[in-house]
Amino acid sequence: MSSNRVYSASPCDISSAYNKCARYMRKIFKFDQMDFQFALWQMLYLFIAPQKLIKVFRARKLSKSQYARDDPAFLVLFAGALSITTVGFSIVLKLSFLQFVKFLFFVVFVDCIGLGLLVATLFWYLTNTFLKPKTNLQDVEWGFSFDVHLNAFFPPLILLHFIQLFFYNGIISHDWFLSILLGNTFWLCSCLYYFYITFLGYNALQILNNTRYFLVPVPWVVLLYLISIFIKFNISHNLMSFYRYRVL
Incomplete structure (x- = not known):
């Protein structure tokens, strides 16, 4: 038998995933059945103590036989x-109404959903193919991979799309060293949050081995941050210019 395992979902797996997705989507507009307080608690702890969410993942598995969320409250608040x-x-970018609509389209359907589907599918495939023992018949749920992406994406969303805005026109948009340092530090913190929370999410799955591989990008991110400071490349300002150009 070859040492490289190629993962392929069985019809039973696909049917189960479809049923879970269908139940989830049926709840998306039933706001009275959503636990928004618990979703807000999760969002808060993604900032101050993301490691505590591991207990939530494992408790959901024990009580509902799945790691993925079955309550759309988090997704609704995220949206x-x-x-x-x-x-x-x-x-902040001084966009017209039409440009705002185009920008919202790109942010929701490309940056969030499109990238989220791509990343979740990639990590779902990699974890089931390379990080799960061949003798374990239980697989990582695709819905869980998407949940992990949303969890990891939320702190960067708040840092880059909210907190950073208060400093952009006054500091970050200038050519000062402080502008480069502050803007690039926002991106550094966002990337560290993303990789750390992604690691915590998959590390909560007891069926996986070597989940520390999700932390491999961290030293490279720090190195790129230091290089950007040294060459005086303002990441935030350049990306803001890209966002403005994208909706022209």
């Missing part, structure tokens, strides 16, 4: 935060 921060982004 609300994304929309509100996009308004603030548009004000």
Whole structure:
């Protein structure tokens, strides 16, 4: 038998995933059945103590036989935060209404959903193919991979699309060293949050081995941060210019 295992979902796996997705989507507009307080608690702890969410993942597995969320409250609040921060982004960039609509489209359907589907599918495949023992018949749920991406994406969303906006026109948009340092530090913190929370999410799955590989990009991110400071490359300002150009 070859040492490289190629993962392929069985019809049973696909049917189960489809049923879970269908149940999830049926709840998306039933706000009275959502636990928004618990979702807000999760969002808060993603900032101050993301490691505590491991207990939530494992408790859900024990009580509901799945790691993925079955309550869309987190997704609804996430979409609300994304929309509100996009308004603030548009004000800072001085976009017209039509440009705001185009920017919102790119942020929601390309940066969040499109990238999220791609990353979740990639990590779902990699974990099931390379990080799970061949003798274990239980697989990582695709819905869980998407949940991990949303968890990891939320702190960067708030840092880059909300908190950073208060400093952009006054400091970050200038050519000062402080502008480069502050803007690039926002991106450094966002990337560290993303990789750390991604690691914590998959590390909560007891069926996986070597989840520390999710932390491999961290020293490279720090190195790129130091290089950007040294060559005086303002990441935030350049990306803001890209966002403005994208909606022209």
